[in-house]
Amino acid sequence: MAIAKGSARQRILQSAHALFYRRGIGAVSLDAIAEQAGVTKRTIYYHFESKDDLVASYVASRDQPNIDFYESCFERAPGSLPDKIEAMFTEIGRQSRGPRWQGCGFLRAAAELIDTPGHPALKAGARHKKRLEVWLASKLSDTFTPADAESLARQVSILLDGAFSVLLIHRDAAYAEAAGKAAAILIKERALLRNEAV
Amino acid sequence: MAIAKGSARQRILQSAHALFYRRGIGAVSLDAIAEQAGVTKRTIYYHFESKDDLVASYVASRDQPNIDFYESCFERAPGSLPDKIEAMFTEIGRQSRGPRWQGCGFLRAAAELIDTPGHPALKAGARHKKRLEVWLASKLSDTFTPADAESLARQVSILLDGAFSVLLIHRDAAYAEAAGKAAAILIKERALLRNEAV
DNA sequence: GAATGTATCTTCACTGGTCGGTATACTATG
DNA sequence: CATAGTATACCGACCAGTGAAGATACATTC
Numbered sequence: 001m002a003i004a005k006g007s008a009r010q011r012i013l014q015s016a017h018a019l020f021y022r023r024g025i026g027a028v029s030l031d032a033i034a035e036q037a038g039v040t041k042r043t044i045y046y047h048f049e050s051k052d053d054l055v056a057s058y059v060a061s062r063d064q065p066n067i068d069f070y071e072s073c074f075e076r077a078p079g080s081l082p083d084k085i086e087a088m089f090t091e092i093g094r095q096s097r098g099p100r101w102q103g104c105g106f107l108r109a110a111a112e113l114i115d116t117p118g119h120p121a122l123k124a125g126a127r128h129k130k131r132l133e134v135w136l137a138s139k140l141s142d143t144f145t146p147a148d149a150e151s152l153a154r155q156v157s158i159l160l161d162g163a164f165s166v167l168l169i170h171r172d173a174a175y176a177e178a179a180g181k182a183a184a185i186l187i188k189e190r191a192l193l194r195n196e197a198v
Numbered sequence: 199m200a201i202a203k204g205s206a207r208q209r210i211l212q213s214a215h216a217l218f219y220r221r222g223i224g225a226v227s228l229d230a231i232a233e234q235a236g237v238t239k240r241t242i243y244y245h246f247e248s249k250d251d252l253v254a255s256y257v258a259s260r261d262q263p264n265i266d267f268y269e270s271c272f273e274r275a276p277g278s279l280p281d282k283i284e285a286m287f288t289e290i291g292r293q294s295r296g297p298r299w300q301g302c303g304f305l306r307a308a309a310e311l312i313d314t315p316g317h318p319a320l321k322a323g324a325r326h327k328k329r330l331e332v333w334l335a336s337k338l339s340d341t342f343t344p345a346d347a348e349s350l351a352r353q354v355s356i357l358l359d360g361a362f363s364v365l366l367i368h369r370d371a372a373y374a375e376a377a378g379k380a381a382a383i384l385i386k387e388r389a390l391l392r393n394e395a396v
Numbered sequence: 397g398a399a400t401g402t403a404t405c406t407t408c409a410c411t412g413g414t415c416g417g418t419a420t421a422c423t424a425t426g
Numbered sequence: 427c428a429t430a431g432t433a434t435a436c437c438g439a440c441c442a443g444t445g446a447a448g449a450t451a452c453a454t455t456c
Contacts, residue, residue: 008405023313026224029441042444043406051442102312110367111309114300115221126367155380158373162360169308169324175356182353186380189387206431227415240418241432249416 009047011037016058021105025055025112056120059109063128066106067135074139081143081198082184085156089163089183093176096167103168107161133157140187143196152190156183207245209235214256219303223253223310254318257307261326264304265333272337279341279396280382283354287361287381291374294365301366305359331355338385341394350388354381 015036019028030051034041048054070088077087095101102108106125113119136153137146144152163179191198213234217226228249232239246252268286275285293299300306304323311317335344335351342350361377389396 024224024310026222026310027313030443031441040407041442042408045443046405103309107363107367108309108312110363111301111306112222112224114306114366115225122367129364129367151376154373154376158357158360158364158377158380160360161363162356162358165305165308165359165363166327166356168312169305169320169327175352178349178352179356182356182380182384185384185387189383228417229415238433239416240434243417244431 008037008039008043012039012044012047012054013057013061016054017061020055020058020109021102022100025109030054052116052119052121055109055113056124059106059121059124059128062105063124063131066128067131070132070135081140082187084139085187086180086184089160089176089180092160092163093167093173093180096171096173096176104161104164107164108168129157129161132160143191143198144194148190148194152187155186159183206235206237206241210237210242210245210252211255211259214252215260218253218256218307219300220298223307228252250314250317250319253307253311254322257304257319257322257326260303261322261329264326265329268330268333279338280385282337283385284378284382287358287374287378290358290361291365291371291378294369294371294374302359302362305362306366327355327359330358341389341396342392346388346392350385353384357381 012033015033016028019033019036030041030044033054034044037044044054048057073088073091074084077084079087106128109121110125113122116122133153136156137149140149140152140156143149159179159182163176166175166179167173188198190196210231213231214226217231217234228239228242231252232242235242242252246255271286271289272282275282277285304326307319308323311320314320331351334354335347338347338350338354341347357377357380361374364373364377365371386396388394
């Protein structure tokens, strides 16, 4: 009510994002989301079929913004290819220091929903991670063959998810640095092997 | 009631482990645990202060068994140091194919409880991950200096958590292989740098 | 341009069920 | 009989989901 007419759906999604990411999916009631969005619960059920549907929409809505975040990290960073990749890890480490940072929302959603196989939010999360891997490969394919780019993209994405997980547990940005350095070493090592310049 | 295999407390912990790991902490009620343990809920409250206390005890009880698992992977595997490390990843990939596998229980517990700072289960999880990293360093310190062993142990533990996370999402053992190969490369590369034989 | 019909959006009030936790009493054993 | 452990039965809080009706916007008709 009040703020912006005709955007109830958007406000619901925003509130869902804020609360689900902060407290976890199971820990947040639709009443809480409704209150934060300035809407009654019944309105949520007008725009979304069920809580599961809202959860899936929330996860799907984070796909593009997250890709954009990595893209901006990568493009903004100075230096060579491994430097730019390493900068992504540094930025994640920097973010992990913030009081509102709670790790990777996709990973946490997957961890929570894993025993409801076929949940649309799980599929949306998997799609996102796959897209991120493809995006990484595209950045690497300027220097490497498609096969090498894909293989390296996979290793880097594993290091990214590892960094998120460890950071969530230890809250120590040194782990992000270690992961970034590992990624850079793997890239340089592969370039050396192929006699490519990086 | 039930087949009193072991004390009630032990059965409660075992049921908690089975259900919490399978379905997640928030999704499992004490009633469900009581039923599976062949005990009433009141008995749970005799042995544990609260659900949070039971959760913390569950996490803490998985510490040693998990370390033992890695130890056995490592010792059983043939070959050189990087081969043995890589074998740990291969084994995780093999396990991820099983229908009851649901990723790393410590990571999933942390993901779910992250918004209750100071939760004893979070501390128990962090202690476990720290112990695992120290254990890895001890295995590496036969070959490397303490500083290199610690640095490599950190990178390997990040790859382990990354493998768990990605496997949870994609259920594709190829990711475990990729992570294992990355770990082996990092170790070999470091050995080369130090003129150490592996 | 005023009146009316209609589909869209939102609210209030409610339900059936589940959950964490508890008061109290019973039982087995040494 | 004293203590540790277990059972029955219950509570208040909360939660996902719903029924029915009120509000709003917009198109149609005269």
